[in-house]
Amino acid sequence: MREQLALLPRLLTAHLGLSLFALFVGVSISLPLGALAARRPWLAQLAQGAAALIQTVPSLALLALMVPLLGVLGLPSIGFLPAFLALVLYSLLPVLANTISALTTLPAEVMEAARGVGMNDWQQLTRVAVPLALPVIVAGIRTAAVWTVGAATLATPVGADSLGNFIFSGLQTRNPAAVLLGCLAAATLALSLDGLGKLLLSGLQRRKPRRTAFALTAFAALYAYAGVALVSGRQADADAIVVGAKTFTEQYILADLLADRLSRASHRPVRVRSSLGSTVAFDALKTGGIDAYVEYSGTIWATLMQRGTAPADGRQMLDEIRAYLAAQGVSLVAELGFENSYALAMRRAQAEQLRLRSIGDLARAASQLSMGADYEFFARAEWTALERTYGLEFRERRSMDPSLMYQAVAGGAVDVISAFSTDGRIAAEDLVVLEDERGAIPPYAALVLVGRELVAREPAAVAALAALSHALDAEQMRRLNLAVDLEHRPVTAVAHELSERLLGQVR
């Protein structure tokens, strides 16, 4: 917990900055747009329709969509920018809708009086319409603030630091305290901003200059602090080597291991970007958003190269992968020495009762069984290959968070899951892995990938990563995962110990 709390100031600051600046830009767009649209019904319909459409896109998807979009435009596709843009879009609707509705329902007699006493259009807007509409407009901004702070937790998978780091890594490493910390901090931040907004409005409405000044000063201070932190953070990050990690425990451990190695071999600061979305990580490596991460050969083969059944010869497959990566400007510097494949796992007792040992056996019983898998599995080439090769047809298929699958199968909520072969919970929950006797699932060797820039600038650091070649076997990896997932040991500590131990072996 202490380790988590130590991260709080940095992540809270990042979260605050992201939310505040997205909100500022969002309001700067939606407020004048709302004022314009209030007098133009066609524009009101168009703008509100567009904002509502954005709102119907799940916020996680909206953030994730920014990554390929920015990639196409040649802009930095992970980190602050995609999160920022998505949050700006996300904040538009409440302010836009409230501004339009407030300005179109102003009392007609008061607005006629405003014209009648000799105000021009601008004066009517600023001296009468806006003050009268203010409570509703501010309510819209407060709603937008709460939404933005909430949605900013989803910035983590697109590579921007936020309080979501606690939530995503906490869920994966089964650390409910970290999840709770992230949620509480985000809620506190949202409520504080909302409260400040409320204070500002009451200061303006009840003409309490001190209250107004206090709220305005507080906002100004928050913006100044977040701005300075953002700029200095960017400067510090500009020179940093960044290691990426996808959203599961093994990736967190390996990223910390790589980071440990890099910081020993280089004088530059090393940062870890955790909990990146699955394809986000590879795109980021290609475009220089991150410098290194661990990917699995099967994922490259099936998802990135879009190839079908893997060749029986592992060497041949790896050679083709190497050629593909080279064409993308990515270097494969080491095979870590273990595989983490997709594997179909079920309760030992049930497997024995049904006499199932292999996936071929399973195909006979599948129509009576239900299968649970992570979100992407049923859409992946591996599943298609399994279906085709074995003719699998389950009674029911359910997608769920990978961190919940093992409990789900152990508790009997589903009968079969798409497990990861190095996950310590296979043994811990007394599950068995069914043999893929026809080799439908390609091998998933863990590979250290490095981006163009690191290869060019830091040959010594790249050599330090290359030294990790065949440093880990599957049993070791399983134990490391278990140490984090079930023994709740901090990732950094586990990774550091591992690094020390490996260095000791080398010496």
Added chain:
Amino acid sequence: MVDGLSFDVRDAELLAVVGESGSGKTTALKMLNRLIEPSAGRVYLDGRDAGELPAHLLRRQIGYVFQRVGLFPHLTVAENIAVTPRLLGWGKQRIAERVGELLELVELEPDFAHRFPDSLSGGQAQRVGLARALAASPPLLLLDEPFGALDPLTRDHLQQSLDRLRRKLGLTVMLVTHDASEALLLADRILVLRQGRLIQLDTPSALLSAPASDYVDRLLAAPRRQAQIFDQLASGSARA
């Protein structure tokens, strides 16, 4: 709709405009300060073409009292009254003095200055509305059925206040009303409108003695009958 309407308001007179609903009374009034822009025709204010000025600048020179009052709910009474002087760029001191004067003129206590419109009665609100219209000492004051929504007693008080005020200040006033009695009581001259056309323009007594048409006669029937009943009541012969 108003069509082929031509009239002048004389200096320091109160011209009342009467007619049935839809006769174009309010339209005619709003054309004077261009709350409604005339599709054709001209308005002259002190001999100058009112169309030459930007509309909002013209309106600062013409006081306007609205049927539904339309006080600014987020401003105090004093700030409501000060709206036009502030638009005209008066100094703070001058505005404060003027607000004090106006509260007195419309017979409101000075402590009303800091109250907000939602704490005022209908009559008090319309007094503030009148003060707001008079604030910049406009050469012309337009009143759009200003007492229509008030109870009879309050209406009577305000009518008397208006009458005193405009004589004391020598105001030039155009008053739109659907109440012929009000017009007869307050006006120097009455303009009768029907379907946007001028039917008759004359003094109250001339109107009573020589109505130009059945329409005018019909408009005046109610006040006339009321007057007869009051007379009879006063002379004690009503029940005879």
